[in-house]
Amino acid sequence: QSALTQPASVSGSPGQSITISCTGTSSDIGGYNFVSWYQQHPGKTPKLIIYDVNNRPSGVSNRFSGSKSGNTASLTISGLQAEDEADYYCTSYTSYSTVLFGGGTKLAVL
């Protein structure tokens, strides 16, 4: 099983919106609504920010939103803030009852 495909890096200015894509196959993203997204600041533990494609855990800012179309999931961050600068990872459940991570995307807030 190959890792889900994410862009290595994205950037945006404060106040702007950015979108991070996560591409898989019909055996993972395309087959299930079990995509989640994590934010990881340097040296810190990953934090769940989106689960089951488009659900936010309690306490997560509504500036974070998720969506899915076919075999590609997306994370959108609106109203970019300096504190959003971090690494972002997607995951998906697969038809093999396993979990795949994306390779990660480094977000720079310029």
Next chain:
Amino acid sequence: QVQLQESGPGLVKPSETLSLTCSVSGGSISSSVHYWSWIRQPPGKGLEWIANIYYDGSSYYNPSLKSRLTVSVDTSKNQFFLKVTSVTAADTAVYYCARRGIASTGTGFDYWGQGILVTVSS
């Protein structure tokens, strides 16, 4: 508030077995709506899912690691465990334990341990 804490040796010799324990507090590992998971992150690299285990012992492994993995659970101690045999330098990573929901409760990894760095070196 659920808390998870990894413990085990921080240094393992090549070809030996890496053994880690995850202790869960603030919640029961016998929950019927959660899996308990191991995830690792090599220095400077991305996250890699290792395995999930349910309270009844049913488990699911990363196919690329499966031949070297054993995960188990001790509900009486509220702990679960990871063993990786025949380790090499490529197994050097921060190892995290985490909780994952089943479909009806949300399938994200919602609680994580702080992580433990395991270095494979002679």
